[in-house]
Amino acid sequence: MPYHKDKQQAFQAAQQGYEQAIQANGTALESSADPDYATKQQQFEQELSEALQQIDNALEVASEHQRMQLRQYQEDLYNLRKDLY
Template sequence: MPYHKNKQQAFQAAQQGYAQAIDANEKRVESIEQPHYGRELAHLTEEVQEAYQQIDKALEVASEHQYSQLKQFQQDLQSIMAEIDKES
């Protein structure tokens, strides 16, 4: 049973990290052409890095369903970072 609990906790941490990265991206988008854009971009980058770490940890113990969701989280985050690369 502890294994299942750890698996669930790892997934929830990854899910929360992903949600925080998505929120940070929304704030970044809202701040385009604002003086604090650089700060929002730095915050987003930090949140994405943390989310990647949490997702990687969760992938190690994920169930099949969780694994596919975690992979989707990774793809979404990669898309956000690719969009930023295009902007610069």
């Protein structure tokens, strides 16, 4: 049972990180004319890095179904990163 709990906790952490990165991206995009844009952009980049790390960690213990969802999160975040540069 602890192994199952670890998988679920890792997945939930990755999911939460993904959602926070998406939210930070939206905040940064909304404030592109704002003087704090650079700060919000840095916050997004930090959230993005943390989310990708959480996803990598979760992939190590994920079930097949979780793995598919985590890979989708990963792809979405890489696309957001690509759009930045």
